[in-house]
Amino acid sequence: MSQLLAGVIGFLLLLGEGTWLHYAELASITPNLTLIFVVLWGLLKGSRRGRYLGLALGLLQDFLFCRYIGFYGMVYYLLGHSSGYFQKDFYQSHAILPLLIVAGADLIYGFLQYLVYCFFAGDLAIGYYLLHRILPEMCYTAMISVILYPLVCWLSRMAEKIDSNMSKLRKVGKRE
Amino acid sequence: MQEEKKKRERKKLTVRTKLLIGISCCLVLLVASWFLGQRFEPVRNALNYVAQPIQKVYVSVGNWFQDVFDNFQSRDALEQENSRLQEELTRLQNENLQLQNDARRVEELEELYELDSYYRDYPKTGAQIISLSPNNWYESFIIDKGSADGIEEYMPVLAGGGLAGHVSEVYEHYSYVVSVIHESSYIYGQINRKNGDLVAVQGTRTNQASQTETGYEELCMIQFVTNDVDITVGDEIVTSALGDIYPPGLHIGTVVDIQPLETGYESVAYVRPEVDLEQMDTVLVITEIWKQDMHDEVQEGGAESGAVS
Incomplete structure (x- = not known):
């Protein structure tokens, strides 16, 4: 249930990336909200939920915006899964570790995009793309993640409440 | 102890196999969409049916905020701009008169030489931009008209008096436009x-x-x-x-x-x-394909995919 809620919120963020997020463009770079959400969700909820959310949102992005389907699904799947590995060794009050993990994830994401869009198309100027696309996007995304982190924490607590309520309801239903 | 260890190992293995299954699913989709892209059209149309209203709301809300923001511009700036525009207006009026004279002369000459007019009025249809591409790597955008409105691949798209790009992919109620600043343009x-x-x-x-x-x-x-x-x-x-x-x-x-x-x-x-992608607004699609051989190619492609599906 809570996972579905996360999926819907992620979907709304994904659609926002193509539309209102472009008003927040700095030097024609936009932050990657979907990636922030997937990574933080994996961080707070563990690998399993992280990767399912990543797969769902990635495939939605593929179907809505890409000619070939599967690339973003795979990337978000792996990022959501691997951010779950950090779940046990951090406290929610610290915002530094999430920031670093989001930055790292975005770096990997940017590099994979470079491979797909440029390297395999025969453009080897990685220095240029690193300086003008990957690193700016990483910084911007990491900064936004600091703002979004408390919100996602709150959402995750809400999700826990919803889940516990649901399981109580289920138990009551079974008893009767 | 050993049983627990075994259990843990089994669990680890299942996570790994699950990961592999997920990745291979994506890879299969990737290869499948490579070879039979048209087959996924129903899924795309269905998803877009959900997404398009939300995107339209987003765009209109964004434009509203933009308007509010613009209204806060200082009066001085607006006055300055006004005087500048007035100057430009008089200049353009003069120019326009001259151009009208020129146009009349061109018409006369065309009649004289029995030439078809070189710059024709192309049939156009308006469309709204509903989304830009969501990442920083691909300069394209989505408009809210598709094959149901007579849009075809390779139709030119105009915006703000200039060229914006051309239609690259067409679905039933939406299509993709590759902009002129796109790297492969x-x-x-x-x-x-x-x-x-x-x-x-x-x-x-x-x-x-x-x-x-x-x-x-x-x-x-x-x-x-x-x-x-x-x-x-x-x-x-x-x-x-x-x-x-x-x-x-x-x-x-x-x-x-x-x-x-x-x-x-x-x-x-x-x-x-001429085109400014950040000002998401309406564009004009020229609903006529410029070169006939191109058109034939498109038709052939369409017929093929129609036969397959």
């Missing part, structure tokens, strides 16, 4: 002067772009042999009749900067396109 252009030189207008992609100052990402570029082409800052670039996709006489943009390349005898001119 290549347009046959011409300098808008008497006997203007022919030039190739490209999106910015290559290494050369990295050597100029910021702001290049929104620009197109023209690479040319310095001594051969007569081009200066402020020149207007229009499409030439050589291209396959775009009809002649469409305004591409204005030259804003010229820089020599390291090789010595070549230079790059940067062209600021």
Whole structure:
């Protein structure tokens, strides 16, 4: 249930990336909200939920915006899964570790995009793309993640409440 | 102890196999969409049926905020702009008169020489931009009209009086437009002067772009042999009749900067396109395909995919 809620919120963020997020463009770079959400969700909820959310949102992005389907699904799947590995060794009050993990994830994401869009198309100027696309996007995304982190924490607590309520309801239903 | 260990190992294995299953699913989808892209159209249409209303709400809310923001601009700036526009208006009125005279003369001459008019009025249809591409790597956008509205692949798209790009993919109620600043864009252009030189207008992609100052990402570029082409800052670039996709006489943009390349005898001119993608607004699609052989190719492709599905 809570996972579905996360999926819907992620979907709304994904659609926002193509539309209102472009008003927040700095030097024609936009932050990657979907990636922030997937990574933080994996961080707070563990690998399993992280990767399912990543797969769902990635495939939605593929179907809505890409000619070939599967690339973003795979990337978000792996990022959501691997951010779950950090779940046990951090406290929610610290915002530094999430920031670093989001930055790292975005770096990997940017590099994979470079491979797909440029390297395999025969453009080897990685220095240029690193300086003008990957690193700016990483910084911007990491900064936004600091703002979004408390919100996602709150959402995750809400999700826990919803889940516990649901399981109580289920138990009551079974008893009767 | 050992049982627990075994259990844990089994659990680990299952996570790994699950991961592998997920990845292989994505890979299968990737290969499948590569070979039979049209088959996924129902899924895309269904998803878009959900997404499009949300995107439209987003865009209109964004535009509303933009308007509010613009209203906060100081009065001085507006007054200044007003006086500047007044000046421009008088200048343009003069120019317009002159052009009208010219147009009449051209008409007379055309009649005289029995020529078809070179710059025709193309049939157009309006469409709203509902989304830009969600990442920083691909300059394309989505419009809210598709094959149901008569849109076909390779139709030129205009915005704000200039060329915006061309339709690259068509679905039932929406289609993708590749913009002129996209890295793979290549347009046959011409300098808008008497006997203007022919030039190739490209999106910015290559290494050369990295050597100029910021702001290049929104620009197109023209690479040319310095001594051969007569081009200066402020020149207007229009499409030439050589291209396959775009009809002649469409305004591409204005030259804003010229820089020599390291090789010595070549230079790059940067062209600021008319279209401003951040102002998400309506565009005009020319519902006519410029070259007939191109059109036939599209038709053949359409028939093929129709036969498959």
